[in-house]
Amino acid sequence: MPRLTVWLVRASLLYLVIGFGVGAVMLSARALPIASATAASLRPLHIEILTLGWIVNLGIGVGYWILPRHAVGAERGGLAAVVAAVLLNAGVLLVGAGAALGAPFPALVAGRAAEAGAAIAFAVHAWSRIKPYGAGRPAAERKAT
């Protein structure tokens, strides 16, 4: 597993536990003396952490690992995927924590923009790795396999 995948998958596992923890508190608010306003304010954090933090981090982490590698140069490329990882996690923290803590609107917009930037960066990274079997290898080598 490449190091970037390790970071992304481990981050996704932490987001899963934190997201389920937030969800457990929200669900408990129906029975325990937790202010319903507090539980409602946690909803954006819960959704952000579990959709983009858990599922998308895992998706791009595993995608970076298993998509076909380049035949020449850096086998998985690199910079665009790292940019995607940084922007995605900055966005999740800005939008999720920002919404829960009542951050100003521009902070939420910046967070969403970072997430959109992450999507673009990962698409740029992955585009050239989506190819048929043997593409990019010399013809003789392709025949041998």
Added chain:
Amino acid sequence: MPLLTRWFVRTALLYFVAALALGTALLVRPLVAAAPLLSAAWPGYLHLLTVGWITQLIIGVAYWLFPRPDRARPAPPDHLGWAAYVLLNAGLLLRLAAEPVAILDPASDVRWLLPFAGFMQLGAAICFLLLVWPRVRAR
């Protein structure tokens, strides 16, 4: 495919079918009018899809496909995986059963089941993390 993966993936498929059936039922107004519990089933529908189907499928496939644990370190015990399966599904089913009742009657004693449902699912997430963390490692 390991036995644990087969249980996770087959259960995920059942939730997928159940979620889409419930989603369809929620759109049929006469049905919702006849069964008031359905009117409070929207959160259950969302969690059938996101927890029952997507998360459960991911957990099952990750358990199958992630690299084997490093031989130099002791592998996490398999019963963590079974604990994750039981806690995730017991928590989700408890939520599905209790939440509509608690929404329609917030004073109902059934509401006391909801913290258990939430923390059982949290326990499942922790078990899964402990199970796969050692397998998420650089070459």
